[in-house]
Amino acid sequence: MQKFDAIIIGSGQGGTPLAVKLAAKGWKTALIEQRYLGGTCINDGCTPSKAMIACSNVANTVLHSNKWGIHSVGFNVDMPYIVGRKNSIVENYRNKIGQTIEQTQNLSLFMGTAVFTGHKTIKVTGEALGEEYKLSAEYIFINTGATPLIPSIKGIDQVSYLNSTTILEEIKVPKELLIIGGSYVALELGQMFLRLGSSVTVLENGPQLVSREDPDVSAAIKSMLEAEGMQIFTNANTTSVNKEDNSIIVNVQIDKLEHKISGTHLLVATGRKPQTSVLELHRTNVLTNEKGFIQVNDRLETSAEKIYAIGDVNGGPQFTHISYNDYIIIYKNLFENANLSTTQRQVPYCMFTDPQLGRIGLSEQAAMKQDIPYKVYKLPMTKVARAVENGRTTGFIKALVHEYNDTILGATVIGEEGGELMSIIQMAMLGGITATQIRDMIFAHPLYAEALNNLFRSPDH
Incomplete structure (x- = not known):
């Protein structure tokens, strides 16, 4: 039995940086990965899909280049090249993660499948035939993520x-x-x-x-x-x-x-389902809900003392940046007495269609359910100077503002670089900057950000 101070199961966007930071603090740390370093984001989600989406957006620009006065004679799609380009980017990120782990003292990497054998004991079945490791630790962090959910459709x-x-x-x-x-x-x-x-x-x-x-x-x-x-x-x-x-x-x-x-x-x-079935969590008293997600409190602690669950596996918002923030919460609470919780954080997200959908804070439906008095400010992208100049006028900017104190409650942006514009509003919300202050703020011309001046001129209803 190899004894560690901490074991992290899963090398996703929460697990890997947590493992590195714990090791840097002098904790003898084990990181277990069943498949590829980097988790869903690097291998199956954000990185590969956005790399390929970038290629498709170029194809769309070429297809419609006439609207900008550029006349092209068709194009051919080289899918092997597009997939190869994606794979190269993924492998580069994955290799950098591997190098970081290799160069970190006090950190041991185990490639294989983790199964709990007792309260805080884990067996790792390695990649090689007959390879097996037995590990134990006072602290365990589960970061096994989620996998595609296939519904029970006949046939x-x-x-x-x-x-x-x-x-x-x-x-x-x-x-x-x-x-x-x-x-x-x-x-x-x-x-x-x-x-x-x-x-x-x-x-x-x-x-x-x-x-x-x-x-x-x-x-x-x-x-x-x-x-x-x-x-x-x-x-x-x-x-x-x-x-x-x-x-x-x-x-x-x-x-x-x-x-x-x-x-x-x-x-x-x-949708996606949690990767918990193989872990044999009942042997360590970690509870899951009816869908298999690990139950955690607002400090990401499970029902078992000193066992935590971070990222998609705990049933919270399934975004890479939330998994990373889970790591921040745990690390600062352990070493800086920060007393952080998941209830205190913002949850921004972006859908990477073209144009993008960026979202932060309350939607109208949520505000109504919570009986919060609000005003809606809405500006079509056809009235955004930069969007008109770029020929990208699909979508709108929409913000919810408190009826009485002028604070921004939430925002949705459908438009080119909608996620970036949403992030400006997110920072305003975090800093307590009001809608009126943004209305009167100076933005460089002609940025998309300048549209926020006009957005907050008068409420839509």
Whole structure:
């Protein structure tokens, strides 16, 4: 039995920096990784998808270059190159993580599958045949993340469906891509392949796309994607799938009417589930909820003393930056008596369609549920000078402001670099800068940020 001060299971965006910092503090630390260093973000999510989306955005610019007076004679999509470029970027990030771990004193890396054998004892089954390690530690941090959730649709196991990981390895553009799901992954990847030449159909079970957003936000996103040629169905309940000849058939109820929709490829993008089943958590008294997510308090502590869960596995917002902030909370609480909690933090996020969707703070629906008095300020991108000059006028900026004290409650930006503009509003919210102060602030001309002056001129309603 190898004894450590701390064991981190999973090398994602929370686990790796935590392991490095604990080791730097002199803790004898073990980091266990089952698959690839870097977790979902580096290997399956942010890095690879955004690298490929960048290529599709170039394709879209070339396709529509006439609107800028640039006349091109078509183009060819080199998917092996696009996938290879993505793989090169991923491998570079992964290798840098490996170098950091290797150069960190007091830190040992174990490649293999971790299973609890007792309260704070872990067995690691290594990559090599018969390789096995037994570890124990006073502190354990679980960062095993999540994996694509495949719903129990009749016939799903009889067809070659893709998920958010496997679709990024396709070296041929799907001719007809069917997507079950209508949230961030579905829409980002759907638009990407649409721009690379696929015919794309999205089937969303709920009444609107991106269900957590306000109806006007969802409607704008639907409109912009349909304008590019994407076929979108909401209230679309997939009942079964099957294969006919060289096509995949999705049987779906749309507004209670039966339809058969065929395609050459099927992407299932219906959410993610936690990677906890293999851990045997019952042996260490760590409780999970009905979906398998590890239950934690607002300090990320589990039901077992000195065992923590960080990142997607704890059921919090499934974003890389939240996983990283989990690490910050734990580290500062352990070593700086910071008394931080998850209830104190902002949760910004961005959907990387083109244009982007950036979100921070309360939506209208949330403000109404909480009975908070608010005013809405809204500015279409057609009235943003920089957007007009760039020829990128799709979308709008929308902010919620408290009715009585002028503080900003939340904001949504659909527009070019919408995430960056959202981040400015986020900093204003954190700093207590009011809508009136932003209205009268000097921004460099002609930045997108300058639009915030006009946004806060008068409320929309």
